[in-house]
Structures are given as C-alpha cells and as structure tokens.
Amino acid sequence: MDVRTCEINLNHWYVVAQSTEVTTKPIEVQLWYHSIVLYRDSEGKIHGLDNRCLHRQVKLSEGKVVENALECAYHGWQFNQQGICTFIPYLNPAVNGRVLEHQALPNCKIDVYPVQEWDGFIWVFLGDQQLLESETVKPMSIPEWEHLNYIGTVSVIDCQAHFSFLIENLMDMYHGHLHNDYQAWTEAKLKELVTTKKEIKGVYDAKSYYKIDKIWSISQLFFPRFRALHSELLMVNYCYPHWRSTLGKYFTIYCLFCPINLTHTKAYLIHFTSLNAFHRLHKLPRWFRQFIKDKLYGTAQTMLDGLVKQDIIMIEQEQQAYIQQLKKPTYEINPTIGAVQKMIKQQVQTRIKNKNVQKEQNKINNNGMINQ
Numbered sequence: 001m002d003v004r005t006c007e008i009n010l011n012h013w014y015v016v017a018q019s020t021e022v023t024t025k026p027i028e029v030q031l032w033y034h035s036i037v038l039y040r041d042s043e044g045k046i047h048g049l050d051n052r053c054l055h056r057q058v059k060l061s062e063g064k065v066v067e068n069a070l071e072c073a074y075h076g077w078q079f080n081q082q083g084i085c086t087f088i089p090y091l092n093p094a095v096n097g098r099v100l101e102h103q104a105l106p107n108c109k110i111d112v113y114p115v116q117e118w119d120g121f122i123w124v125f126l127g128d129q130q131l132l133e134s135e136t137v138k139p140m141s142i143p144e145w146e147h148l149n150y151i152g153t154v155s156v157i158d159c160q161a162h163f164s165f166l167i168e169n170l171m172d173m174y175h176g177h178l179h180n181d182y183q184a185w186t187e188a189k190l191k192e193l194v195t196t197k198k199e200i201k202g203v204y205d206a207k208s209y210y211k212i213d214k215i216w217s218i219s220q221l222f223f224p225r226f227r228a229l230h231s232e233l234l235m236v237n238y239c240y241p242h243w244r245s246t247l248g249k250y251f252t253i254y255c256l257f258c259p260i261n262l263t264h265t266k267a268y269l270i271h272f273t274s275l276n277a278f279h280r281l282h283k284l285p286r287w288f289r290q291f292i293k294d295k296l297y298g299t300a301q302t303m304l305d306g307l308v309k310q311d312i313i314m315i316e317q318e319q320q321a322y323i324q325q326l327k328k329p330t331y332e333i334n335p336t337i338g339a340v341q342k343m344i345k346q347q348v349q350t351r352i353k354n355k356n357v358q359k360e361q362n363k364i365n366n367n368g369m370i371n372q
C-alpha cells in the first residue's frame, strides 16, 4: 500500500468550515470527493446536504434558503432539511388551456450528512451511520476555543498535495530549519516517540523564542527584539485524523484536517497563546476577560500565515516530485514519519475491516430474518 494514494478513514469527524462562514446563505464545502451545501436555518442550526439538485444536478449552493428549505437557483425546486422535495413552483400547469394529468412531487431525497457545530468549527461525518449511532466517534475537543485564558488565531492551509505530506510536515519538527526567519522554534531533538492504536505522540527537546509570562510578553509576537531563546518541550500529537501540539506552557496549536481528494488538502491551523501565567487577569470580571480575548484574536496572524506559506511550498513540491519521479528512492531518518505512515495505512484497513464486519452482520441479520 502506497501511503501517497491512501484514502482517508471516513469514520471520523472532519472539519469543513469555520462557524462564522456559515449563515442563512448556502455555501459549498468539499470533503473527500463530496460537494456539500451548508446553511443555517432560522434557529441557527446548521444543515449539510449533498450539493446536487435532483432535477438537473446543478449545485444547490447557488440557491437560497426559503422558510428553512433550500431553493434551487435554476427552476426553484425546494428541498427540506431531510432532503425531501417539498415544492415545485410550476406543478400542474394548464397547457393549451387544459390542466395536465395530476402531477405529484417526485418521490426523491437528497443525501443529508451528519453535521455539528463544535468549538468554533463545522464538522461533518461521512462514515458508517451505525458507528456514529454507537457514539464512539466524536469531533476533536478544542477547550481553548471558549476558554478565557487563551487567545486564538486561525490560518487556513490549502495545498495541492496528499494529506500525508501535511501531517508529516507537522510531526517532523526538524523542519524548524525552514522557519528560521519566523523564529518559531529551533534546535529540535526527538527524545520520545509513543505510538498507540489511536495516536502518535512525539516529544522534542527544543528552543523557543517566546515566553509569555508577563502581560507585555505578547508583544514578542510582533517585535523580535523582545524574544529570547530558551529551552522548551515541543510535543506533537497525531490524533488521527487531526493534530495537536504544545510548545512549552505558552502555545497550543491544532491542525484540523479537511482532505478534499488524493492531491488536494485543506486544513485549519489554530494557534492559542496562553494567558494562564497572569493570575491578576483571572480575577477581573468575565465580560472584561472576554473583551480582551476578542480584542486580541488574531495576534499571531502574521507569524502563522508566514509559517503556513513556507510549509505549503515544500509540501506541494513533495507532491510534484512524487508524481514526476515515482521510481526515485527517498531517505528518511526521523522515526515519527514511519509511525505516521503506518497509522495512515492502518486507518484505511480499519475502515475496510469495519465495512466487512458490517457486511457480515447484515448477512447474519438477513439470514436470521429468513429463518424466522
């Protein structure tokens, strides 16, 4: 099995948008060869349907929401939240002065996907329904999103490459070399690698330029002269299909994956600066702390966008090299990469196995019914 052509395990929740992107105006999002239309109803609940009108296959995201139903832009057919066609504006017309034979609404239904809004993002599940009902799969938790002690920044990664190249980039902290001019971290040395069925944890000894222990330390994000190199632990965690990392006590970063297809990956990188060190701040009224959190949102934007830009260039070149020089060997010495590739392959196999178990179970159920 070639990791660069591995599918994703659909039996996980994936992120397709930020909460703020979804309004009562329908939008298109994509996840693993699926085009999905998302919209909010009048109560603010989000719905996700297959983005194809059942009349002529045009995208429903071109349409609008009318009384909580999705109205196609082309001929105005309407579909409710369950995907059922509920209205056609020109049903039963009088042709040549005669009403046509009674026309009924077509008995059709658009696929509706499980969607939830969770910690500032919209998550979609395209996997096996029964697994979802067993409630063992949940979106990744991002407690810092709401917590008043954390200042967030989001940067979108959109790269023309297989998702394995992106997660390998995020797990291999020796690539601090690339980001030297952004002074994020340096001198990483892998000291621990722990692999379980569900995750891979890599711990690096590293040096960081940031120490957010005084309120004015946040200015380090803007002014390099306030930064001082010091030792910190750099932890990276691949909790398939997403990623979480911490740099000392001050920074937590998440990468939420949205693989579009085999050579296109979107992801949301979320950076949190911790204000945990400021005890006096915690005694202030909640509204004021919320005000600070909102005001400082996006403080790490320049740094984060800069890092993403540099990474994307490398990742896309890897993809191109893979396409062009399929037979050329490459060499790797960081053991986290091997662990990541193994995990990706295992996840594909788990999905296949689940499907087979499901088939077996259905067979048993059907036989049981026949024998009754």
Ligand code: FES
Pocket: 053, 054, 055, 056, 057, 058, 072, 073, 074, 075, 076, 077
């Ligand atoms: S294509 Fe959607 S209503 Fe005709």
Ligand SMILES: [Fe+2]
Pocket: 169, 175, 179, 307, 311
């Ligand atoms: Fe990077």
